[in-house]
Amino acid sequence: MRQAKLAELLATDGHSVSTFAIDKIRLEGSVVQKTLIREAVDDAACVVMPLPVTSREGMLNAPLSGGLYTTREVLSALRPEQVLCAGRIDEATRELAGSMGITLIDYLEREELAVANAVAAAEGAIQLIMEETPITVCHSNCLVIGFGRIGKILSHRLRGLGAHVTATARSWADLAWIKAYGYEAEETYNIDASLSRYDVVINTVPARVLGESRLMKLRRGCLCLDLASKPGGLDFTAASKLGVKAVWALSLPGEVAPVTSGAIIRDTIYNILNEKGIAL
Amino acid sequence: MRQAKLAELLATDGHSVSTFAIDKIRLEGSVVQKTLIREAVDDAACVVMPLPVTSREGMLNAPLSGGLYTTREVLSALRPEQVLCAGRIDEATRELAGSMGITLIDYLEREELAVANAVAAAEGAIQLIMEETPITVCHSNCLVIGFGRIGKILSHRLRGLGAHVTATARSWADLAWIKAYGYEAEETYNIDASLSRYDVVINTVPARVLGESRLMKLRRGCLCLDLASKPGGLDFTAASKLGVKAVWALSLPGEVAPVTSGAIIRDTIYNILNEKGIAL
Amino acid sequence: MRQAKLAELLATDGHSVSTFAIDKIRLEGSVVQKTLIREAVDDAACVVMPLPVTSREGMLNAPLSGGLYTTREVLSALRPEQVLCAGRIDEATRELAGSMGITLIDYLEREELAVANAVAAAEGAIQLIMEETPITVCHSNCLVIGFGRIGKILSHRLRGLGAHVTATARSWADLAWIKAYGYEAEETYNIDASLSRYDVVINTVPARVLGESRLMKLRRGCLCLDLASKPGGLDFTAASKLGVKAVWALSLPGEVAPVTSGAIIRDTIYNILNEKGIAL
Amino acid sequence: MRQAKLAELLATDGHSVSTFAIDKIRLEGSVVQKTLIREAVDDAACVVMPLPVTSREGMLNAPLSGGLYTTREVLSALRPEQVLCAGRIDEATRELAGSMGITLIDYLEREELAVANAVAAAEGAIQLIMEETPITVCHSNCLVIGFGRIGKILSHRLRGLGAHVTATARSWADLAWIKAYGYEAEETYNIDASLSRYDVVINTVPARVLGESRLMKLRRGCLCLDLASKPGGLDFTAASKLGVKAVWALSLPGEVAPVTSGAIIRDTIYNILNEKGIAL
Structure with missing residues (x-):
């Protein structure tokens, strides 16, 4: 099509x-x-x-x-x-x-295609969040894991909708960028203490960031979205066992x-x- | 519920x-x-x-x-x-x-309930727009008719998603507010000349703003959303006849x-x- | 001129x-x-x-x-x-x-002139804040007292610069508007508990909101800006006695x-x- | 200090x-x-x-x-x-x-220091623009030349203040980023046709982008700000000869x-x- x-x-x-x-x-x-x-x-x-x-x-x-x-x-x-x-x-x-x-x-x-696709993917993610949660994005606490192309744009858009945005990165430089845009910053592998705060967690990192032990720390009713390409960053088996609502969303732009x-x-x-x- | x-x-x-x-x-x-x-x-x-x-x-x-x-x-x-x-x-x-x-x-x-509901209604409208259009909200041309509670918040959110927002009002004061927030301003009953520019038109005014003659001026594929309570502001019969995609969305918050x-x-x-x- | x-x-x-x-x-x-x-x-x-x-x-x-x-x-x-x-x-x-x-x-x-002037006044206030503080507006904690014309636009702009914005109002409806735009909300006459948090306090209410007892609660180095027309909302004598940096800014637009x-x-x-x- | x-x-x-x-x-x-x-x-x-x-x-x-x-x-x-x-x-x-x-x-x-300094530099630039122009940043047409650290943050802040922002870059990827954030995009060395549109032009590229022939194309009263480190990107001699208001702003953060x-x-x-x- x-x-x-x-x-x-x-x-x-x-x-x-x-x-x-x-x-x-x-x-x-x-x-x-x-x-x-x-x-x-x-x-x-x-x-x-x-x-x-x-x-x-x-x-x-x-x-x-x-x-x-x-x-x-x-x-x-x-x-x-x-x-x-x-x-x-x-x-x-x-x-x-x-x-x-x-x-x-x-x-x-092509890098310019990847950037433009990230815009569409970020919007697709927001549509999913709206459809899958019984709360408004406005005033919700959102965690965006990873500050690559999709992480950058998704954080920007979530904030544009009035969400409280926390974004994660591994390098000091990316953490500085996160702060420069006015979001809360956390280190990607150091999120355990804050995990219970979020209404929505979106992973963009193609590595197993959200394993069972972290999924257990989530607030009840928290929605998890995995936007990372294979193998994905979320343990869906554990999520299912724990009753965590988890969605793996690929190819959103198209x-x-x-x-x-x-x-x-x-x-x-x-x-x-x-x-x-x-x-x- | x-x-x-x-x-x-x-x-x-x-x-x-x-x-x-x-x-x-x-x-x-x-x-x-x-x-x-x-x-x-x-x-x-x-x-x-x-x-x-x-x-x-x-x-x-x-x-x-x-x-x-x-x-x-x-x-x-x-x-x-x-x-x-x-x-x-x-x-x-x-x-x-x-x-x-x-x-x-x-x-x-209660006014405070109406304002808070407008936040939820504006988000519901955005979800509908995302679901019903084959383009991203980002870069789309949106017309918000009326600058009351929903008009104000919807304009703010659409802009937060990267849309080009034009909002309409009748009074000079509201037109000044529209400009103060950085949107394009048009007079509500003087939109005919610009109607062909929009990808999405959202009506929030409970009066027949979008009759047949105006619907005919819309760009092909333009989505019309009517958020106004009864009797609504859009001629759905004419829209259907003209092949204009029109959605009447009430009770979005709940x-x-x-x-x-x-x-x-x-x-x-x-x-x-x-x-x-x-x-x- | x-x-x-x-x-x-x-x-x-x-x-x-x-x-x-x-x-x-x-x-x-x-x-x-x-x-x-x-x-x-x-x-x-x-x-x-x-x-x-x-x-x-x-x-x-x-x-x-x-x-x-x-x-x-x-x-x-x-x-x-x-x-x-x-x-x-x-x-x-x-x-x-x-x-x-x-x-x-x-x-x-004319209301439309007042709104447009508020845009210019809000910018003038931001220029003053930049000139009078040794910190960036980005990441600063700002309190905007009053959510009238100037309060609304100033809050919007401060947020656009990356500040953490708290705005105050008296009515439930205005408090709902403050939240709808994503700022923290406080009741105008109930700010005492939070006053020590702010780097900048801007008053827009033409009533003595910032008397001696409240000025004493401010963090050291906090800048106070009074944008209210006469008689103003800040006790400048007390501010001077307490060593609070206070500026009364009128006629900013012109x-x-x-x-x-x-x-x-x-x-x-x-x-x-x-x-x-x-x-x- | x-x-x-x-x-x-x-x-x-x-x-x-x-x-x-x-x-x-x-x-x-x-x-x-x-x-x-x-x-x-x-x-x-x-x-x-x-x-x-x-x-x-x-x-x-x-x-x-x-x-x-x-x-x-x-x-x-x-x-x-x-x-x-x-x-x-x-x-x-x-x-x-x-x-x-x-x-x-x-x-x-250190990259993280450079990013954080860019935040302060961008704010310093905005303060200068407010001081040096007789118009509000809101509704002004601003051109940001270069989409590096300062260009990115300055564009974001100018937009937050209600300016119409055009940003330039050389690579397709950066041009895609400019669009992703909702600004107008121009190629850095292809700005001649649009130069007469701007109220403020800010250069962040350390190369002679604004030579005499381009300065001649500016609208009367346009403010030029050069934020690039030596040798700078603006021909100050030509600017002076042409009556173009030009400011070279270094070390803004400190x-x-x-x-x-x-x-x-x-x-x-x-x-x-x-x-x-x-x-x-």
Whole structure:
């Protein structure tokens, strides 16, 4: 759906856009939905493949198509001088492309996309918190574990909604940043004493920060949200045993805001083209 | 459910609490659930009836009870020297109470409750916006029609989430307040020229501001939220005909945040007792 | 100076502007500086007199002129059908105008001007706090006494700079508003217990809130700012005796931001003309 | 003065504190002001030298002392097992210390100190803007050039005061951060088209961003603030020729907030001791 929205957004900007392997829905605007890969890509200065690029090894991720396509047949239609972008490129696809003399750019590795996605992920987290708690975010005590991209933006937004925000980090520098933005600061691995204070705890660190002993210290009714990618930072088995309400939320951007998510990829594609000196 | 939470919250504060007509669920803490009205109210310094107090004329609003009770039998158990509170008291109940020498205080008419409820309603509106739009609130263009209690807080929160906020008012003074808080200001009945700019339009004015001619000016995909009490400010028939996505959201506080909602009534009850010189 | 800036701002908007009794400085743009009152006002749809209108009884407040003019000679040149505005009109001037069949509109009594001025006054207060304290506003504990116009905006801005803000009010409703915006709330006449916590105390209430007994409770080094108009809310004699640093700041808007201040009067004049159906 | 405040702050925390070369003023609390360097340092676990450590080559920076001391005589009194901190250590001092077997830690190079100083510098900049402009920060158009430490915090604070903030950066990632926080984003070397829009321009980039051709594009009356360390980013000669109001503001933290500034050094010293496993 994100790819579909992306195609429409590019067409709205006045670009000539063709798609391949989108046949279950009708796209709006001037987008041309092709059924042959070569027809779709031949005139393109830039080809954008999905995120993730494969659904299972060797197969193009194409849920909006009735057909099944191998990455090999798609890659065979591409030419090295085209700008070729894809998201979360697996090793096999990268090797296959390499063997065909083609270089794929993984837009998911672009820092500006990661930052923009963090905005959407932070909002998705707030929506979840609103849905899963019987209290208002305003006046609630929230603990944000980790002060990376999502931690920074989520803290900012929670405060914007009137929550009391405590954020954690490991380095003195990040702790100084937390204070500079006006939140309470705690060291990530030194939160045990304060854990019983919070109404909501959100983990963004991909390490087991919230094990059983810490989960036991939580206030009754506290909501735990884990936004960290695998293996996650929360012991869900222990949470379930202890009756702690815990939610593991991945891929929030695409789910809660597919249009914004498509626009983020579009902007990143534009930046890539801009860097390569290709006029838009 | 709000009444149930209220009972638990009062008990948590150390008060001795009895309930009547709550028999479908078990309450926590030291709350005593009575089945006879006289037993429930006899020792009480203060009796709190539900919001709204009646479900239909003459009948106590008691969805958590298997029984049916008339307001008459409940009121008969009360004594004038007790502090008697209820929410959204209808004319018939007020007259009945008067004829029995009893004065009911409508906590819904308390300004501090209205303000605190507006906080919860504004959050409920934000949750709805997040659920109903495919874009992030951050960077979206939002129009808040009316700068009363909900308008003020909703504008503040939307801005805290990174939205571009335009708010409307009729008086020069309120327009000055809108600018003082850093939002764009428009006159409520002079929004036609800017209507096509918004991704989300939220009405808080209980007057037909959004009729067909204005709805036609909205950008495609714009979400309309009507938070105004009856008769509402949006022509839903026209919206449906024009394909405008429109949601009428009433009673948001109780739905999205029953615990906060219960706490708000508790605090208001405390204020009422405080004013009457009754120690807590 | 405010009047001078106002004249320039009106000329910048394309209006034809004449001045009277401004002869010490040269104004910019198309402003015509007249030396005869009748020449200055004759073609005017609207005449704007200074704030305050008199320097001492019966005399026009005209510090930018070498001459001395009575209000009588100025008023004699005016016609009832012109829109006649002045600031802080004293009783004598109002009576004189009345006896001549002329109605003066006091723009200082307009609510929208008061709100806009509060924005400038709040900023002036922040500038003073920055200048008078050896600590940053960020992380400081600030008490704002009173939640009227200035209290509301000052609290908002202090929080925007990262201060911990406590605001006071007397009514439950205003206390609810304070909490709704995320500040700590205290009752205005019940602050004694917390007074030792603050680095800065700002009074906006025109009543003796900060007498000797309260000043004695302040933390050493605490800055006290009194923004209330006469008689003020702080006992300066006691403050001096106790070694409390206290500043009485009046007329902040005109002093710290004369251009903004002129623009505020201009906008208010426009609103007045608009209400009278006079096209700009 | 910062060193003096630091000594008092450390004593307030319960530490045993001696000073050397502070004899012009009397310090408060339990601080002991020694006149012999050896007496001052002998019992110390940690010795803190000034910022900058030397006033001119080889001489201790000691403006609060009537005496003159060489760094050699001070360093001679120190022992390698003490934690030895100093600010902005010049090459000669570092070499001298090295030749004596002593390692000096430059606290100015600590990231957490730099972040905390940026908070104070940003506030100092805001104070300057308030003092130097005849308009309110609220509603003003501000351009912050560079999105490093000071740029980030200054943008946040200006927005907190109601300004319209545009920030610049060179990388796509930083531009994404600027948008994530809700400011307008421009590329640092691509600001020419928008320059005429701003009331205030603040440079934080240590490169000649504001040369004559750009200064010419500024709106009349625009205030330029240069916060970049030498060589600065603004052509002051051109500014003067063009009549552009330009201020070069260095060392803001120490000037505008000496107590906060002392506290920042204290906290950094604590962090250094903590890392070395020395109990406080």
